[in-house]
Amino acid sequence: MQSLKRLVTSRRRDSLIRCSRNLSSLPINYSADDLPDQVLVEGKASSRIAILNRPSALNALNTNIGARLHELYASWENDPNVGFVVMKGSGRAFCAGGDIVALYHLINEGKIEECKDFFRTLYSFIYHLGTYLKPHVAILNGITMGGGAGISIPGTFRIATGRTVFATPETQIGFHPDAGASFHLSRLPGHLGEYLGLTGEKLSGAEMISCGLATHFSHTELPLIEEELGNLVTDDPSVIESTLEKYSDVAYPEKISALHRIEVLDKCFGHDTVEEIIDSMESEASATNDVWCISTLKKLKQASPLSLKVSLRSIREGISKQISNDFCEGVRAQVVDKDFAPEWEPPSLEKVSNDMVDQYFAPLSESEPNLVLPTKQREAFN
Secondary structure, eight states, rough: OOOOOHHHHHHHHHOOOOOOSSOOOOOOOOOGGGGGHHEEEEEEESSSEEEEOOOOGTOOHHHHHHHHHHHHHHHTTOOOOOOOEEEESSSSEEOOOHHHHHHHHHHHHHHHHHHHHHHHHHHHHHHHHHTTOOOOEEEOOOOEEEHHTTTTTTTSEEEEEEEEEOOOOOGGGGGOOOOOOOOHHHTTSTTTTHHHHHHHHOEEHHHHHHHHOOOOSSSSSSHHHHHHHHOOOOHHHOOOOOOOHHHHOOOOOOOOOOGGGHHHHHHHHHHSSSSHHHHHHHHHHHOOHHHHHHHHHHHHHSOOOOHHHHHHHHHHHHHOOOOHHHHHHHHHHIISSSOOOOOOOOOOOGGHHHHHTTTTOOOOOTSSSOOOOOHHHHTTTT
């Protein structure tokens, strides 16, 4: 049996999440009465299942859910009777990400501290998951976007299915891929991470397993996998992996997949600046009249110019740390009013200065303390 210490050492070295640092260490404020319904719990032989339960909102994350998950995972980590943890979603989504409509209203109401509380709570949980002492299985059977990737990809195993739809669509709403996205996007083959982060394009379950975002794929055997996992009495990741492999299916991306265009993708998205990436895509689209090139170019031109530049630098260098007015405008246009005509500020790439981008990576002021994470306790084996 593989020792727990060996698991921790390996996983922390390979997949530690670099959490954002721009959020103050505020107390977690939530109503305990709301929590049980939003995260359901099932107990199995030696595992626990956390079920995200906001199906009408595609299991979008709020502060309550983040706090409840953190509380549950901490208790299970310290419970010798719990060998591993499973997370899944109710309804047609695993998790569509953060509740951006709620954040939109909080910002417009001037409740910035509550917004910070949300991000701090979520990022703290993602860090906890990325350094978790026990094996973790995420069942991504449905929509898995934004923060939904953040609460699954740092874990040991990720099961994709024929219903899985993955995306990091933040640039389309005036934000940037967060929740650890700059870590996992920057480690995808070639420049696939830049492509996904800048365009917000979707991946299927087959594409997720092909590029490494998922560890296993199941087309029809998911009920059997869940039943087998529920019967396991183990804390050994190799035993869990054997069970997953037993019922996993082989999956291949469709012919229209961007993964079959990796050479062109790398050529265009390997440039140093967003302007050069768009110029390269325009040249490719003009020369080939290819549908994929034209669609990709359209996505880039629809996105917030500032978000594009911040996202590119975030994926290549680190984690960004601010929210611009483009976030509220993007949520308004895409989700609230649904006029799909956001007025970005600045409106074009040439008007996004280096100073604007630098602000997202600059040291914080003394009045805005860093997010405090228990790195010494949880990274003792590094």
